Amino acid sequence: SQTIHQWPATLVQPVGSPLSLECTVEGTSNPNLYWYRQAAGRGLQLLFYSVGIGQISSEVPQNLSASRPQDRQFILSSKKLLLSDSGFYLCAWGALRPGANVLTFGAGSRLTVL
Amino acid sequence: QQPVQSPQAVILREGEDAVINCSSSKALYSVHWYRQKHGEAPVFLMILLKGGEQKGHEKISASFNEKKQQSSLYLTASQLSYSGTYFCGTGVSQGGSEKLVFGKGTKLTVNP
Numbered sequence: 001s002q003t004i005h006q007w008p009a010t011l012v013q014p015v016g017s018p019l020s021l022e023c024t025v026e027g028t029s030n031p032n033l034y035w036y037r038q039a040a041g042r043g044l045q046l047l048f049y050s051v052g053i054g055q056i057s058s059e060v061p062q063n064l065s066a067s068r069p070q071d072r073q074f075i076l077s078s079k080k081l082l083l084s085d086s087g088f089y090l091c092a093w094g095a096l097r098p099g100a101n102v103l104t105f106g107a108g109s110r111l112t113v114l
Numbered sequence: 115q116q117p118v119q120s121p122q123a124v125i126l127r128e129g130e131d132a133v134i135n136c137s138s139s140k141a142l143y144s145v146h147w148y149r150q151k152h153g154e155a156p157v158f159l160m161i162l163l164k165g166g167e168q169k170g171h172e173k174i175s176a177s178f179n180e181k182k183q184q185s186s187l188y189l190t191a192s193q194l195s196y197s198g199t200y201f202c203g204t205g206v207s208q209g210g211s212e213k214l215v216f217g218k219g220t221k222l223t224v225n226p
Contacts, residue, residue, distance in 0.1 A: 032212070034213070034214070036216075042218065042219075043201065043216055043217060043218035043219045044156065044201060044203075044216040044219070046213060046214070046215060046216075049213050057213070059213075090155055090156070094212070094214070101144075101205060101212040101214060102146070102158050102161060103146075103148075103156075103158065103203075103214060104158070105155035105156050105157075106155060107154075107155055108154075108155050
């Protein structure tokens with residue numbers, strides 16, 4: 001069966017510090033991978049998605065970047081965090097077939113920027 | 115492209131029914147429904163792919179009216195465990211793959 005791991009679960013970072021969130025998927029190959037952010041009390045905002053190694057689509061211009069160095073690894077990064085980067089970050093994977101791209105989410109990483 | 119959900123919040127007593135609506139300004143070819151409990155990740159409920167399709171999951175069901183660019187989620191005889199935020203997502207095909215764009219969510223609270 002497929003599983004998705006996301007870490008760290010919680011982190012508190014000062015403004016201006018770097019960020020690296022990691023997501024790995026097991027039990028499937030060539031998945032679509034997604035990063036979503038959920039600000040406090042708000043909806044799910046799609047940040048990045050990837051259909052393959054090195055292929056990243058950015059949805060919202062911002063202080064963040066994403067990379068996919070391996071087929072089942074997806075990394076969210078920032079060089080200098082802003083207060084507005086605080087939120088609940090969710091990684092998800094989906095099957096390839098459009099129209100049936102059911103997403104399975106990781107447990108999430110809660111980031112607080114102080 | 116973001117679908118619009120209504121209402122934003124619903125408060126029910128156990129056993130009551132609720133309807134959550136999801137609409138889009140563009141024609142939809144798929145609608146996804148997810149539920150998120152507080153502090154947890156969203157969990158997939160169901161997907162509707164065809165106009166006129168209806169699906170059920172325990173006492174939660176959904177319909178998809180493709181012509182109206184709308185989907186509705188029906189929760190009947192609500193249970194305490196139904197509390198959470200419900201999101202609809204619309205599939206956007208792009209370059210042979212698909213991204214899911216979610217609405218802002220509907221917070222459902224079921225009280226004893």
